[in-house]
Amino acid sequence: MSLFTGVQAWLDERFHWAELIGPLKKKTVPIHKLSYWYFLGGITLFLFFIQVGTGILLLLYYRPGANEAFESVQYIMTRVQFGWLIRSIHSWAANLMIFTAFAHMFSVIFLRAYRKPRELTWLSGMILLFLAMGFGFSGYLLPWNTLAFFATKVGTEITGRVPVIGHSMMVFLRGGEEVTGATLTRFFGFHVAVLPGLTALFVLIHLGLVQYFGMSVPPGLESRWKASPGEARQMKFFPNFLLRELMAWYIALGVLGALAAILPWELGTKADPFAAAPAGIRPEWYFMFMFQTLKEIPAKLWFMDGEVVGILVFGFAGFLWLLLPFFDRLGRGRGRRLIMGAGLFALSYIIALTIYGYMAK
Amino acid sequence: MGLSEAARIQPARRRLVELLLGGGVLSSIAAFVYPVLRYLIPPPVPDLGGDEVVASKVADMKPSSSKVFRFGTRPALLLMTAEGEYRALSAVCTHLSCTVQYRNDLHQVWCACHNGLYDLTGRNVSGPPPRPLETFQVHVRGDEIVVSRKREA
Numbered sequence: 001m002s003l004f005t006g007v008q009a010w011l012d013e014r015f016h017w018a019e020l021i022g023p024l025k026k027k028t029v030p031i032h033k034l035s036y037w038y039f040l041g042g043i044t045l046f047l048f049f050i051q052v053g054t055g056i057l058l059l060l061y062y063r064p065g066a067n068e069a070f071e072s073v074q075y076i077m078t079r080v081q082f083g084w085l086i087r088s089i090h091s092w093a094a095n096l097m098i099f100t101a102f103a104h105m106f107s108v109i110f111l112r113a114y115r116k117p118r119e120l121t122w123l124s125g126m127i128l129l130f131l132a133m134g135f136g137f138s139g140y141l142l143p144w145n146t147l148a149f150f151a152t153k154v155g156t157e158i159t160g161r162v163p164v165i166g167h168s169m170m171v172f173l174r175g176g177e178e179v180t181g182a183t184l185t186r187f188f189g190f191h192v193a194v195l196p197g198l199t200a201l202f203v204l205i206h207l208g209l210v211q212y213f214g215m216s217v218p219p220g221l222e223s224r225w226k227a228s229p230g231e232a233r234q235m236k237f238f239p240n241f242l243l244r245e246l247m248a249w250y251i252a253l254g255v256l257g258a259l260a261a262i263l264p265w266e267l268g269t270k271a272d273p274f275a276a277a278p279a280g281i282r283p284e285w286y287f288m289f290m291f292q293t294l295k296e297i298p299a300k301l302w303f304m305d306g307e308v309v310g311i312l313v314f315g316f317a318g319f320l321w322l323l324l325p326f327f328d329r330l331g332r333g334r335g336r337r338l339i340m341g342a343g344l345f346a347l348s349y350i351i352a353l354t355i356y357g358y359m360a361k
Numbered sequence: 362m363g364l365s366e367a368a369r370i371q372p373a374r375r376r377l378v379e380l381l382l383g384g385g386v387l388s389s390i391a392a393f394v395y396p397v398l399r400y401l402i403p404p405p406v407p408d409l410g411g412d413e414v415v416a417s418k419v420a421d422m423k424p425s426s427s428k429v430f431r432f433g434t435r436p437a438l439l440l441m442t443a444e445g446e447y448r449a450l451s452a453v454c455t456h457l458s459c460t461v462q463y464r465n466d467l468h469q470v471w472c473a474c475h476n477g478l479y480d481l482t483g484r485n486v487s488g489p490p491p492r493p494l495e496t497f498q499v500h501v502r503g504d505e506i507v508v509s510r511k512r513e514a
Contacts, residue, residue: 150459154474157457168402175403178434182403274431276452276462277473294457295475299491306489307456
Protein backbone atom coordinates (compact mmCIF):
# COMPACT_ATOMS: atom_id res chain seq x y z
CA MET A 1 0.00 0.00 0.00
CA SER A 2 1.50 3.34 -1.00
CA LEU A 3 1.57 6.25 1.40
CA PHE A 4 -1.13 8.08 -0.57
CA THR A 5 -3.66 5.24 -0.53
CA GLY A 6 -2.77 4.62 3.10
CA VAL A 7 -3.68 8.19 4.07
CA GLN A 8 -6.81 7.91 1.95
CA ALA A 9 -7.87 4.72 3.73
CA TRP A 10 -7.17 6.32 7.12
CA LEU A 11 -9.35 9.34 6.28
CA ASP A 12 -12.04 7.14 4.74
CA GLU A 13 -12.27 5.09 7.92
CA ARG A 14 -12.89 8.18 10.04
CA PHE A 15 -14.73 10.72 7.84
CA HIS A 16 -16.18 8.61 5.04
CA TRP A 17 -13.80 10.50 2.79
CA ALA A 18 -15.05 8.86 -0.40
CA GLU A 19 -18.57 10.12 0.30
CA LEU A 20 -17.32 13.63 1.07
CA ILE A 21 -15.42 14.06 -2.16
CA GLY A 22 -17.91 12.00 -4.19
CA PRO A 23 -19.79 15.01 -5.61
CA LEU A 24 -16.50 16.64 -6.64
CA LYS A 25 -15.55 13.52 -8.59
CA LYS A 26 -18.87 13.57 -10.43
CA LYS A 27 -18.53 17.22 -11.48
CA THR A 28 -18.19 17.71 -15.22
CA VAL A 29 -17.43 20.68 -17.46
CA PRO A 30 -19.24 21.10 -20.80
CA ILE A 31 -17.01 21.24 -23.88
CA HIS A 32 -17.85 23.75 -26.59
CA LYS A 33 -16.36 26.65 -28.54
CA LEU A 34 -16.74 29.04 -25.61
CA SER A 35 -15.34 26.72 -22.91
CA TYR A 36 -12.33 29.01 -22.51
CA TRP A 37 -14.45 31.54 -20.67
CA TYR A 38 -14.85 29.02 -17.85
CA PHE A 39 -11.22 29.66 -16.88
CA LEU A 40 -11.71 33.28 -15.84
CA GLY A 41 -13.31 32.67 -12.46
CA GLY A 42 -10.60 30.19 -11.57
CA ILE A 43 -7.84 32.58 -12.60
CA THR A 44 -9.42 35.27 -10.41
CA LEU A 45 -9.40 32.82 -7.51
CA PHE A 46 -5.77 31.98 -8.17
CA LEU A 47 -4.84 35.67 -8.13
CA PHE A 48 -6.70 36.03 -4.85
CA PHE A 49 -4.55 33.23 -3.37
CA ILE A 50 -1.48 35.15 -4.55
CA GLN A 51 -2.81 38.26 -2.83
CA VAL A 52 -3.24 36.38 0.45
CA GLY A 53 0.29 34.98 0.21
CA THR A 54 2.08 38.20 -0.78
CA GLY A 55 -0.12 40.21 1.59
CA ILE A 56 1.02 38.12 4.54
CA LEU A 57 4.63 38.59 3.43
CA LEU A 58 4.19 42.38 3.23
CA LEU A 59 2.71 42.36 6.73
CA LEU A 60 6.07 41.18 8.08
CA TYR A 61 7.60 44.61 7.36
CA TYR A 62 4.74 47.05 6.79
CA ARG A 63 3.89 49.48 9.60
CA PRO A 64 0.60 51.38 9.45
CA GLY A 65 0.56 55.02 10.58
CA ALA A 66 1.04 58.38 8.88
CA ASN A 67 4.63 58.69 10.09
CA GLU A 68 5.76 55.18 9.29
CA ALA A 69 3.75 53.71 6.44
CA PHE A 70 5.57 55.38 3.55
CA GLU A 71 8.99 54.72 5.10
CA SER A 72 8.18 51.07 5.76
CA VAL A 73 7.09 50.50 2.14
CA GLN A 74 10.24 52.31 1.03
CA TYR A 75 12.19 49.95 3.29
CA ILE A 76 10.45 46.94 1.72
CA MET A 77 11.22 48.24 -1.77
CA THR A 78 14.88 49.13 -1.17
CA ARG A 79 16.30 47.15 1.74
CA VAL A 80 14.38 43.92 2.12
CA GLN A 81 15.68 41.21 -0.21
CA PHE A 82 13.18 40.74 -3.03
CA GLY A 83 10.88 43.18 -1.24
CA TRP A 84 10.39 45.08 -4.50
CA LEU A 85 9.28 41.85 -6.14
CA ILE A 86 6.79 40.90 -3.44
CA ARG A 87 5.22 44.36 -3.43
CA SER A 88 5.14 44.58 -7.22
CA ILE A 89 3.47 41.19 -7.43
CA HIS A 90 0.93 42.27 -4.81
CA SER A 91 0.10 45.43 -6.77
CA TRP A 92 0.06 43.79 -10.18
CA ALA A 93 -1.95 40.77 -9.03
CA ALA A 94 -4.48 43.13 -7.45
CA ASN A 95 -4.97 44.90 -10.77
CA LEU A 96 -5.05 41.70 -12.81
CA MET A 97 -7.52 40.21 -10.34
CA ILE A 98 -9.93 43.12 -10.78
CA PHE A 99 -9.49 42.82 -14.53
CA THR A 100 -10.20 39.06 -14.63
CA ALA A 101 -13.14 39.54 -12.26
CA PHE A 102 -14.62 42.14 -14.62
CA ALA A 103 -13.99 39.87 -17.63
CA HIS A 104 -15.58 36.96 -15.75
CA MET A 105 -18.63 39.12 -14.97
CA PHE A 106 -19.11 40.25 -18.57
CA SER A 107 -18.65 36.69 -19.85
CA VAL A 108 -21.44 35.62 -17.47
CA ILE A 109 -23.65 38.36 -18.92
CA PHE A 110 -22.95 37.60 -22.57
CA LEU A 111 -23.13 33.80 -22.19
CA ARG A 112 -26.30 34.28 -20.11
CA ALA A 113 -24.94 32.12 -17.30
CA TYR A 114 -26.73 34.32 -14.74
CA ARG A 115 -30.18 32.96 -15.67
CA LYS A 116 -32.37 30.79 -13.46
CA PRO A 117 -31.40 28.99 -11.21
CA ARG A 118 -28.08 30.86 -10.82
CA GLU A 119 -29.36 34.26 -9.61
CA LEU A 120 -27.71 33.84 -6.21
CA THR A 121 -24.42 32.80 -7.82
CA TRP A 122 -24.49 36.11 -9.70
CA LEU A 123 -25.33 37.99 -6.50
CA SER A 124 -22.50 36.38 -4.52
CA GLY A 125 -20.15 37.09 -7.41
CA MET A 126 -21.15 40.75 -7.48
CA ILE A 127 -20.56 40.98 -3.73
CA LEU A 128 -17.11 39.51 -4.33
CA LEU A 129 -16.45 42.13 -7.02
CA PHE A 130 -17.46 44.92 -4.63
CA LEU A 131 -15.22 43.39 -1.97
CA ALA A 132 -12.37 43.26 -4.48
CA MET A 133 -12.88 46.94 -5.28
CA GLY A 134 -12.93 47.64 -1.54
CA PHE A 135 -9.60 45.82 -1.30
CA GLY A 136 -8.27 47.98 -4.11
CA PHE A 137 -9.52 51.23 -2.61
CA SER A 138 -8.26 50.49 0.92
CA GLY A 139 -4.97 48.99 -0.25
CA TYR A 140 -4.23 51.96 -2.49
CA LEU A 141 -3.91 54.24 0.57
CA LEU A 142 -1.61 51.99 2.60
CA PRO A 143 1.72 53.25 1.14
CA TRP A 144 0.60 56.77 2.17
CA ASN A 145 1.81 58.47 -1.00
CA THR A 146 0.48 61.65 -2.58
CA LEU A 147 -1.57 59.99 -5.31
CA ALA A 148 -3.25 57.65 -2.86
CA PHE A 149 -3.89 60.42 -0.36
CA PHE A 150 -5.87 62.51 -2.83
CA ALA A 151 -7.60 59.51 -4.38
CA THR A 152 -8.79 58.57 -0.90
CA LYS A 153 -9.80 62.13 -0.17
CA VAL A 154 -11.95 62.27 -3.30
CA GLY A 155 -13.27 58.73 -2.89
CA THR A 156 -14.41 59.23 0.69
CA GLU A 157 -15.74 62.69 -0.15
CA ILE A 158 -17.93 61.01 -2.78
CA THR A 159 -19.35 58.78 -0.06
CA GLY A 160 -19.93 61.92 1.96
CA ARG A 161 -22.12 63.44 -0.77
CA VAL A 162 -24.71 60.66 -0.60
CA PRO A 163 -27.83 62.33 0.81
CA VAL A 164 -28.83 61.72 4.45
CA ILE A 165 -26.40 58.94 5.48
CA GLY A 166 -23.40 60.15 3.47
CA HIS A 167 -21.71 62.30 6.07
CA SER A 168 -21.73 59.72 8.84
CA MET A 169 -20.47 57.07 6.40
CA MET A 170 -17.63 59.38 5.44
CA VAL A 171 -16.69 60.05 9.06
CA PHE A 172 -16.80 56.31 9.72
CA LEU A 173 -14.49 55.59 6.77
CA ARG A 174 -12.08 58.44 7.51
CA GLY A 175 -12.04 58.03 11.25
CA GLY A 176 -12.76 61.77 11.51
CA GLU A 177 -13.72 64.71 9.35
CA GLU A 178 -10.49 64.67 7.34
CA VAL A 179 -8.23 62.05 5.76
CA THR A 180 -5.49 61.61 8.38
CA GLY A 181 -3.42 58.89 10.01
CA ALA A 182 -6.68 57.71 11.59
CA THR A 183 -7.97 56.93 8.08
CA LEU A 184 -4.85 54.90 7.36
CA THR A 185 -5.34 52.88 10.55
CA ARG A 186 -8.93 52.11 9.60
CA PHE A 187 -8.15 51.24 6.00
CA PHE A 188 -5.38 48.95 7.19
CA GLY A 189 -7.85 47.15 9.45
CA PHE A 190 -10.39 46.82 6.62
CA HIS A 191 -7.71 45.64 4.21
CA VAL A 192 -6.09 42.95 6.32
CA ALA A 193 -8.93 41.76 8.55
CA VAL A 194 -12.49 42.73 7.63
CA LEU A 195 -12.32 42.30 3.84
CA PRO A 196 -10.31 39.04 3.84
CA GLY A 197 -12.78 37.47 6.28
CA LEU A 198 -15.82 38.51 4.25
CA THR A 199 -14.15 37.50 1.00
CA ALA A 200 -13.28 34.03 2.31
CA LEU A 201 -16.91 33.56 3.32
CA PHE A 202 -18.30 34.69 -0.03
CA VAL A 203 -15.75 32.71 -2.04
CA LEU A 204 -16.97 29.60 -0.21
CA ILE A 205 -20.60 30.48 -0.93
CA HIS A 206 -19.83 31.29 -4.57
CA LEU A 207 -17.89 28.07 -5.15
CA GLY A 208 -20.52 26.06 -3.27
CA LEU A 209 -23.22 27.43 -5.58
CA VAL A 210 -21.13 26.76 -8.70
CA GLN A 211 -20.58 23.21 -7.46
CA TYR A 212 -24.26 22.76 -6.64
CA PHE A 213 -25.68 23.99 -9.95
CA GLY A 214 -22.88 22.75 -12.19
CA MET A 215 -21.48 24.74 -15.11
CA SER A 216 -23.89 26.76 -17.19
CA VAL A 217 -24.14 25.92 -20.90
CA PRO A 218 -24.98 28.79 -23.28
CA PRO A 219 -28.77 28.61 -23.86
CA GLY A 220 -28.68 27.98 -27.63
CA LEU A 221 -26.35 25.03 -27.18
CA GLU A 222 -28.24 23.81 -24.15
CA SER A 223 -31.50 23.41 -26.07
CA ARG A 224 -29.69 21.70 -28.94
CA TRP A 225 -28.03 19.29 -26.51
CA LYS A 226 -31.37 18.61 -24.88
CA ALA A 227 -32.92 17.78 -28.25
CA SER A 228 -30.16 15.34 -29.14
CA PRO A 229 -28.29 14.26 -25.98
CA GLY A 230 -25.81 12.35 -28.12
CA GLU A 231 -24.23 15.66 -29.18
CA ALA A 232 -23.52 16.86 -25.63
CA ARG A 233 -19.83 16.77 -24.84
CA GLN A 234 -18.24 17.18 -21.47
CA MET A 235 -15.09 16.41 -19.55
CA LYS A 236 -14.52 15.41 -15.97
CA PHE A 237 -13.65 18.31 -13.70
CA PHE A 238 -11.15 16.15 -11.87
CA PRO A 239 -8.55 15.72 -13.21
CA ASN A 240 -9.21 16.78 -16.83
CA PHE A 241 -10.49 20.33 -16.37
CA LEU A 242 -8.45 21.00 -13.26
CA LEU A 243 -5.21 20.22 -15.10
CA ARG A 244 -6.19 22.63 -17.87
CA GLU A 245 -7.08 25.23 -15.24
CA LEU A 246 -3.69 24.69 -13.58
CA MET A 247 -2.10 25.39 -16.93
CA ALA A 248 -4.04 28.67 -17.13
CA TRP A 249 -2.86 29.51 -13.60
CA TYR A 250 0.72 28.79 -14.61
CA ILE A 251 0.39 31.17 -17.55
CA ALA A 252 -1.18 33.80 -15.26
CA LEU A 253 1.76 33.37 -12.88
CA GLY A 254 4.16 33.86 -15.78
CA VAL A 255 2.44 37.06 -16.91
CA LEU A 256 2.39 38.30 -13.33
CA GLY A 257 6.06 37.57 -12.72
CA ALA A 258 7.06 39.24 -15.97
CA LEU A 259 5.00 42.37 -15.26
CA ALA A 260 6.30 42.65 -11.69
CA ALA A 261 9.91 42.20 -12.77
CA ILE A 262 9.83 44.40 -15.89
CA LEU A 263 7.52 47.13 -14.58
CA PRO A 264 8.00 47.28 -10.79
CA TRP A 265 5.26 49.25 -9.05
CA GLU A 266 6.23 52.81 -8.21
CA LEU A 267 6.00 54.29 -4.76
CA GLY A 268 5.75 58.01 -5.57
CA THR A 269 6.23 60.74 -2.98
CA LYS A 270 5.09 60.79 0.62
CA ALA A 271 1.65 62.28 1.20
CA ASP A 272 1.52 65.80 2.65
CA PRO A 273 -2.01 66.69 3.82
CA PHE A 274 -1.16 70.40 3.57
CA ALA A 275 0.16 70.52 0.03
CA ALA A 276 -1.75 71.13 -3.20
CA ALA A 277 -2.95 68.14 -5.21
CA PRO A 278 -0.34 67.55 -7.94
CA ALA A 279 -1.21 67.59 -11.63
CA GLY A 280 -2.10 64.23 -13.17
CA ILE A 281 -3.92 63.00 -10.09
CA ARG A 282 -6.03 59.94 -10.86
CA PRO A 283 -7.51 56.89 -9.20
CA GLU A 284 -6.79 53.27 -10.08
CA TRP A 285 -7.86 52.42 -13.61
CA TYR A 286 -10.99 50.52 -12.55
CA PHE A 287 -12.41 53.66 -10.95
CA MET A 288 -11.39 55.76 -13.95
CA PHE A 289 -14.75 55.66 -15.75
CA MET A 290 -16.52 57.00 -12.67
CA PHE A 291 -13.78 59.58 -12.04
CA GLN A 292 -13.96 60.83 -15.63
CA THR A 293 -17.76 61.02 -15.49
CA LEU A 294 -17.59 63.15 -12.35
CA LYS A 295 -15.12 65.40 -14.15
CA GLU A 296 -17.51 65.93 -17.08
CA ILE A 297 -20.75 66.55 -15.18
CA PRO A 298 -21.50 70.30 -15.01
CA ALA A 299 -21.45 72.01 -11.62
CA LYS A 300 -25.22 72.36 -11.46
CA LEU A 301 -27.87 70.07 -12.90
CA TRP A 302 -31.32 71.49 -12.44
CA PHE A 303 -31.41 72.23 -8.69
CA MET A 304 -28.79 69.72 -7.55
CA ASP A 305 -24.99 69.79 -7.43
CA GLY A 306 -23.69 67.91 -10.47
CA GLU A 307 -21.56 65.46 -8.52
CA VAL A 308 -24.48 64.46 -6.28
CA VAL A 309 -26.48 63.57 -9.39
CA GLY A 310 -23.53 61.57 -10.73
CA ILE A 311 -23.10 59.70 -7.47
CA LEU A 312 -26.80 58.89 -7.20
CA VAL A 313 -26.97 57.71 -10.82
CA PHE A 314 -23.94 55.43 -10.34
CA GLY A 315 -25.38 54.10 -7.09
CA PHE A 316 -28.73 53.34 -8.68
CA ALA A 317 -27.13 51.78 -11.78
CA GLY A 318 -24.98 49.59 -9.53
CA PHE A 319 -28.06 48.47 -7.62
CA LEU A 320 -29.91 47.56 -10.85
CA TRP A 321 -26.81 45.74 -12.08
CA LEU A 322 -26.86 43.65 -8.90
CA LEU A 323 -30.45 42.59 -9.65
CA LEU A 324 -29.85 41.99 -13.36
CA PRO A 325 -30.68 38.23 -13.42
CA PHE A 326 -34.13 38.92 -12.00
CA PHE A 327 -35.09 40.87 -15.13
CA ASP A 328 -34.27 37.93 -17.41
CA ARG A 329 -37.76 36.46 -17.57
CA LEU A 330 -39.64 39.70 -18.16
CA GLY A 331 -42.19 39.53 -21.00
CA ARG A 332 -41.22 37.15 -23.83
CA GLY A 333 -37.53 37.85 -24.37
CA ARG A 334 -37.81 41.59 -23.59
CA GLY A 335 -35.92 41.22 -20.32
CA ARG A 336 -33.27 39.15 -22.02
CA ARG A 337 -32.69 41.77 -24.69
CA LEU A 338 -32.66 44.43 -21.97
CA ILE A 339 -29.88 42.64 -20.10
CA MET A 340 -27.86 42.12 -23.28
CA GLY A 341 -28.29 45.82 -24.09
CA ALA A 342 -27.35 46.87 -20.57
CA GLY A 343 -24.28 44.62 -20.72
CA LEU A 344 -23.14 46.03 -24.05
CA PHE A 345 -23.80 49.58 -22.92
CA ALA A 346 -21.95 49.13 -19.61
CA LEU A 347 -18.97 47.48 -21.31
CA SER A 348 -18.65 50.15 -24.00
CA TYR A 349 -19.23 52.97 -21.49
CA ILE A 350 -16.52 51.65 -19.17
CA ILE A 351 -14.04 51.12 -22.02
CA ALA A 352 -14.78 54.48 -23.68
CA LEU A 353 -14.63 56.58 -20.50
CA THR A 354 -11.50 54.76 -19.29
CA ILE A 355 -9.67 55.47 -22.55
CA TYR A 356 -10.96 59.05 -22.55
CA GLY A 357 -9.82 59.45 -18.94
CA TYR A 358 -6.26 58.50 -19.86
CA MET A 359 -6.21 60.59 -23.05
CA ALA A 360 -7.78 63.75 -21.61
CA LYS A 361 -5.57 66.10 -19.68
CA MET B 362 -60.09 23.08 34.02
CA GLY B 363 -61.11 21.25 30.88
CA LEU B 364 -58.71 20.31 28.18
CA SER B 365 -60.12 22.86 25.76
CA GLU B 366 -59.72 25.64 28.27
CA ALA B 367 -56.08 24.69 28.92
CA ALA B 368 -55.40 24.76 25.20
CA ARG B 369 -56.91 28.23 25.09
CA ILE B 370 -54.88 29.61 27.96
CA GLN B 371 -51.56 27.96 27.15
CA PRO B 372 -50.73 29.86 23.97
CA ALA B 373 -51.11 33.13 25.89
CA ARG B 374 -48.71 31.90 28.56
CA ARG B 375 -46.36 30.61 25.96
CA ARG B 376 -46.44 33.95 24.19
CA LEU B 377 -45.52 35.67 27.45
CA VAL B 378 -42.55 33.33 27.89
CA GLU B 379 -41.52 33.88 24.28
CA LEU B 380 -41.80 37.61 24.76
CA LEU B 381 -39.66 37.56 27.89
CA LEU B 382 -37.07 35.28 26.34
CA GLY B 383 -37.03 37.08 23.00
CA GLY B 384 -36.96 40.48 24.67
CA GLY B 385 -34.12 39.36 26.89
CA VAL B 386 -32.08 38.05 24.00
CA LEU B 387 -32.78 41.16 21.92
CA SER B 388 -31.83 43.54 24.70
CA SER B 389 -28.62 41.65 25.40
CA ILE B 390 -27.78 41.84 21.69
CA ALA B 391 -28.55 45.56 21.80
CA ALA B 392 -26.28 45.86 24.84
CA PHE B 393 -23.44 44.33 22.80
CA VAL B 394 -24.11 46.23 19.61
CA TYR B 395 -24.67 49.71 21.03
CA PRO B 396 -21.18 50.20 22.50
CA VAL B 397 -19.66 48.78 19.31
CA LEU B 398 -21.59 51.25 17.15
CA ARG B 399 -20.54 54.12 19.41
CA TYR B 400 -16.96 52.86 19.29
CA LEU B 401 -17.00 53.11 15.48
CA ILE B 402 -17.69 56.86 15.58
CA PRO B 403 -14.38 58.66 16.00
CA PRO B 404 -14.16 61.20 18.83
CA PRO B 405 -14.17 64.84 17.70
CA VAL B 406 -10.77 66.43 17.13
CA PRO B 407 -10.42 69.81 18.83
CA ASP B 408 -9.70 72.51 16.27
CA LEU B 409 -6.52 73.97 17.73
CA GLY B 410 -5.94 76.24 14.75
CA GLY B 411 -8.10 78.99 16.12
CA ASP B 412 -9.33 81.80 13.96
CA GLU B 413 -5.99 83.28 13.13
CA VAL B 414 -2.73 81.92 11.79
CA VAL B 415 0.59 83.26 10.53
CA ALA B 416 0.56 82.12 6.91
CA SER B 417 3.94 83.34 5.78
CA LYS B 418 6.67 85.90 6.20
CA VAL B 419 6.38 89.03 4.06
CA ALA B 420 9.83 88.36 2.62
CA ASP B 421 8.76 84.91 1.31
CA MET B 422 5.99 86.19 -0.97
CA LYS B 423 6.61 87.78 -4.35
CA PRO B 424 4.01 89.16 -6.78
CA SER B 425 2.22 86.31 -8.65
CA SER B 426 3.21 83.71 -6.11
CA SER B 427 1.34 81.51 -3.70
CA LYS B 428 1.72 79.28 -0.66
CA VAL B 429 -0.42 76.53 0.80
CA PHE B 430 -0.54 76.78 4.59
CA ARG B 431 -2.32 75.01 7.39
CA PHE B 432 -5.41 76.78 8.72
CA GLY B 433 -6.96 74.80 11.55
CA THR B 434 -7.43 71.25 10.33
CA ARG B 435 -7.59 72.15 6.64
CA PRO B 436 -5.24 73.63 4.04
CA ALA B 437 -5.60 77.22 2.83
CA LEU B 438 -3.99 79.21 0.02
CA LEU B 439 -2.20 82.53 0.36
CA LEU B 440 -1.80 84.49 -2.89
CA MET B 441 0.02 87.61 -3.89
CA THR B 442 -1.45 89.03 -7.07
CA ALA B 443 0.63 90.60 -9.80
CA GLU B 444 -0.43 93.98 -8.39
CA GLY B 445 1.03 93.05 -5.01
CA GLU B 446 -2.25 92.48 -3.21
CA TYR B 447 -2.59 89.61 -0.71
CA ARG B 448 -5.53 87.21 -0.88
CA ALA B 449 -6.29 84.20 1.29
CA LEU B 450 -8.69 81.46 0.23
CA SER B 451 -9.64 78.07 1.49
CA ALA B 452 -7.58 75.53 -0.48
CA VAL B 453 -10.32 72.92 -0.23
CA CYS B 454 -12.03 72.56 -3.61
CA THR B 455 -15.80 72.86 -3.28
CA HIS B 456 -16.26 69.96 -5.71
CA LEU B 457 -14.73 66.94 -3.95
CA SER B 458 -12.33 68.51 -1.45
CA CYS B 459 -9.01 68.16 -3.24
CA THR B 460 -6.37 70.77 -2.40
CA VAL B 461 -6.24 73.53 -5.02
CA GLN B 462 -3.15 75.42 -6.25
CA TYR B 463 -2.31 78.76 -7.86
CA ARG B 464 -1.43 78.53 -11.56
CA ASN B 465 0.88 81.31 -12.58
CA ASP B 466 0.38 80.57 -16.30
CA LEU B 467 -3.40 81.00 -16.03
CA HIS B 468 -3.46 83.55 -13.21
CA GLN B 469 -6.18 81.39 -11.73
CA VAL B 470 -6.64 78.87 -8.96
CA TRP B 471 -6.73 75.31 -10.28
CA CYS B 472 -7.77 71.96 -8.86
CA ALA B 473 -5.72 69.11 -10.32
CA CYS B 474 -8.23 66.42 -9.43
CA HIS B 475 -11.12 67.29 -11.71
CA ASN B 476 -9.92 70.37 -13.57
CA GLY B 477 -11.88 72.96 -11.61
CA LEU B 478 -10.90 76.63 -12.04
CA TYR B 479 -11.48 79.62 -9.76
CA ASP B 480 -10.48 83.24 -10.24
CA LEU B 481 -8.27 84.98 -7.70
CA THR B 482 -11.25 86.09 -5.64
CA GLY B 483 -12.24 82.43 -5.22
CA ARG B 484 -15.18 82.55 -7.64
CA ASN B 485 -15.75 79.21 -9.45
CA VAL B 486 -15.11 80.01 -13.12
CA SER B 487 -15.17 76.67 -14.92
CA GLY B 488 -15.19 72.91 -14.41
CA PRO B 489 -17.22 70.99 -11.87
CA PRO B 490 -16.93 73.14 -8.67
CA PRO B 491 -20.44 74.18 -7.62
CA ARG B 492 -19.52 77.00 -5.20
CA PRO B 493 -16.82 79.64 -4.71
CA LEU B 494 -13.93 79.02 -2.32
CA GLU B 495 -14.25 80.44 1.17
CA THR B 496 -12.24 83.66 1.53
CA PHE B 497 -10.28 84.83 4.57
CA GLN B 498 -8.97 88.19 5.73
CA VAL B 499 -5.29 89.02 5.35
CA HIS B 500 -3.33 91.47 7.52
CA VAL B 501 0.32 92.31 7.52
CA ARG B 502 1.64 92.55 11.05
CA GLY B 503 5.31 93.49 11.14
CA ASP B 504 7.07 91.01 8.86
CA GLU B 505 4.32 88.40 9.17
CA ILE B 506 1.27 87.82 7.00
CA VAL B 507 -1.65 86.93 9.25
CA VAL B 508 -4.78 85.24 7.94
CA SER B 509 -8.00 85.25 9.91
CA ARG B 510 -11.54 84.02 9.48
CA LYS B 511 -14.04 86.68 8.46
CA ARG B 512 -16.17 87.76 11.39
CA GLU B 513 -19.85 88.14 10.72
CA ALA B 514 -20.63 91.78 11.48
